[in-house]
Amino acid sequence: MAYVIRQTVTLKVPPKEAYETFLDSEKHSAVTGMPAEVNGEVGGSFWAFGGKIRGRTLLVAPDRMIVQAWRASHWKKHDPDSILILIFSKAKGGGKIDLTHVNVPAYDRKGVTKGWPSYYWNPWKAYLATKKKTG
Numbered sequence: 001m002a003y004v005i006r007q008t009v010t011l012k013v014p015p016k017e018a019y020e021t022f023l024d025s026e027k028h029s030a031v032t033g034m035p036a037e038v039n040g041e042v043g044g045s046f047w048a049f050g051g052k053i054r055g056r057t058l059l060v061a062p063d064r065m066i067v068q069a070w071r072a073s074h075w076k077k078h079d080p081d082s083i084l085i086l087i088f089s090k091a092k093g094g095g096k097i098d099l100t101h102v103n104v105p106a107y108d109r110k111g112v113t114k115g116w117p118s119y120y121w122n123p124w125k126a127y128l129a130t131k132k133k134t135g
Helices: 015-023 025-032 106-134
Strands: 002-011 045-048 053-061 065-072 082-091 094-105
Touching (some): 015 065, 094 106
Antiparallel strands (some): 065 082
């Protein structure tokens, strides 16, 4: 059985900046602290965390939405790709990201659910705090 993960995070940056950061290889790497290469064009491939996650960009609505096919390197070959939907919108003091991650394999549901805050949301907030201090 596959699962759906839903999370929301608020960041102290406008939605446009969050959107651009996610799709920019250098900024994505800086946020996560791990190498990433992201092609934000529809059909473009990406990898993150040194290749532990791979996929392709399926749809973009500039500054508002990103849809990607994702898969982790440890998933079984017969597992279908999961689908990641990120919606960027305004929020008090910055912007928010509503995440829906569909078709995550049952055996990795807990890892992916915990992974978003551990590997994206908290490091992103720390990155923004450091960036604000350094100018």
